Amino acid sequence: GGGGSMALHESQSRFYENIIGRSYEFWKVHYPELKKIFKDELQDITLEDFYKHINKSTRSLIRTEADELTYPIHIMIRYDIEKALLKGEVEVKDLPQVWNQKVKEYLDIDVPSDREGVLQDVHWAGGSFGYFPTYALGSAYAAQIFYVMNKDFDVLKSLESKTTKQINAWLKEKLHQYGASMEPKKLFENCVNGKFDPKYYVDYLIQKYSKIYNL
Numbered sequence: 001g002g003g004g005s006m007a008l009h010e011s012q013s014r015f016y017e018n019i020i021g022r023s024y025e026f027w028k029v030h031y032p033e034l035k036k037i038f039k040d041e042l043q044d045i046t047l048e049d050f051y052k053h054i055n056k057s058t059r060s061l062i063r064t065e066a067d068e069l070t071y072p073i074h075i076m077i078r079y080d081i082e083k084a085l086l087k088g089e090v091e092v093k094d095l096p097q098v099w100n101q102k103v104k105e106y107l108d109i110d111v112p113s114d115r116e117g118v119l120q121d122v123h124w125a126g127g128s129f130g131y132f133p134t135y136a137l138g139s140a141y142a143a144q145i146f147y148v149m150n151k152d153f154d155v156l157k158s159l160e161s162k163t164t165k166q167i168n169a170w171l172k173e174k175l176h177q178y179g180a181s182m183e184p185k186k187l188f189e190n191c192v193n194g195k196f197d198p199k200y201y202v203d204y205l206i207q208k209y210s211k212i213y214n215l
Contacts, residue, residue: 005184006131010138011145012171018068018139019146019204020164024051025156055212059107061116069209070107072139077102078121078132086129140201141188145175147200148192 003009020026024047027034031050035042042050057067063074081098084090090098099118100111111117123131149155149170158166175191188196209215 002180004178004180004182004187006134007137007141008175008184008187010134011141011188012138014135014139015142015145016164019142020155020159020167022054022068023156023159025159027051027054029160029162052212055208057209057213059109061103061109061111062120064120068139069205072136073106075132075136077106078123079136082124082129082132140198141196143201143204144192144197145171146204148194 027047027050031047035045045053055067057069059070060066063071063078066074077099080102081090081095084098085092085095096114096118103109103111103117121132123129146155149167152170153166155167158164175187178187178190182190185196
């Protein structure tokens with residue numbers, strides 16, 4: 001009755017949050033309603049301005065506030081530290097220092113405090129080791145699912161209906177109805193009719209951000 005894996009769970013949340021929820025097509029139909037709610041704040045903000053703002057890519061300290069493009073770097077930082085911890089190469093008392101070094105190395109940012117650094121997530125304190133990679137893997141899963149879904153219908157164009165009914169129905173048929181009745185790898189391969197390939201994620205990011213930044 002549950003989901004196949006945390007990576008599959010994250011593929012669904014990342015799919016709706018980023019691929020759908022940060023798409024131009026989604027906001028093309030919903031932005032007028034948002035402007036009615038925030039009349040003063042959005043009075044002089046065009047749809048194009050709003051779309052570029054919610055997809056702005058910049059280095060940041062906080063993982064949950066990171067943009068879609070730099071988010072995986074935050075996961076890489078945590079994954080490297082987790083591996084070092086489990087191998088006994090790093091002690092818990094040294095985590096703040098190691099964290100700050102990794103953030104400087106990967107993002108070229110100085111961490112001003114542990115609150116904005118090693119203590120910002122609850123995962124390790126709660127014993128959830130090995131969880132962080134599922135966010136990145138879920139994002140990659142989502143991009144491949146998006147690619148395959150587009151073979152059956154134009155996913156973003158379907159948003160002109162102001163609903164995600166067609167998308168929901170596809171996911172229900174290809175993935176959701178199976179719950180945890182198969183191994184996670186089989187569930188994913190059954191959904192996309194093939195093997196996992198990270199190139200779909202890379203291609204998706206390049207295509208999206210090349211267009212946003214006119215690269």
